[in-house]
Amino acid sequence: MEIRVLRYFLMVAREENITKAAELLHITQPTLSRQLMQLEEELGKKLFQRTNHSIRLTEDGMLLRRRAQEIVQLADKTEMEFKTGEEELSGSIAIGSGEANSVQEFAEIIGRFQKKYPQVQSDRRI
Structure with a gap:
């Protein structure tokens, strides 16, 4: 599971629309759809309930959203700590x-x- 794909997943969960999420992520809609399907295959769980005009999280999707937010925040924090190169008060x-x-x-x-x-x-x- 890649952090990049988790970011994609979180954007789709937020927007509830693959086309809109793809625009915001600056990738094509087919690429985003393929990444989400591969993530579902990797986890062996259905993460979304798809309709003609929207996409909603399943129970498993809601769990992944919570975990993905934690993982992405930790990755961002770690990257920031290394980029600053300074010891920061914590x-x-x-x-x-x-x-x-x-x-x-x-x-x-x-x-x-x-x-x-x-x-x-x-x-x-x-």
């Missing part, structure tokens, strides 16, 4: 707070911090 922050007048301001500060350091995950319990 990790997790957990902050607990009671109700106070400054909670909204604190939430805004955490939001700006997370934009600056996207690899840091926060568990906001404000």
Whole structure:
């Protein structure tokens, strides 16, 4: 299973239309259809319910969509980490707070911090 094909699959799942997905991916519709059929053969599962005007995910297709999103996100993150070549601040922050007048301001500060350091995950319990 190739990441490229998973990206194709996710686009079709999003658009629910092979022709539209092919246009967005800048490939031909027959090529995309062939890739999807090969993916179904490889997995031994029917991933789509096809009609004349749309295409919808089967139960197996919904499972693959969740897994494909995780795989593609991880691949993108890994590629980004290698391309930047710099060590980036990462990790997790957990902050607990009671109700106070400054909670909204604190939430805004955490939001700006997370934009600056996207690899840091926060568990906001404000």
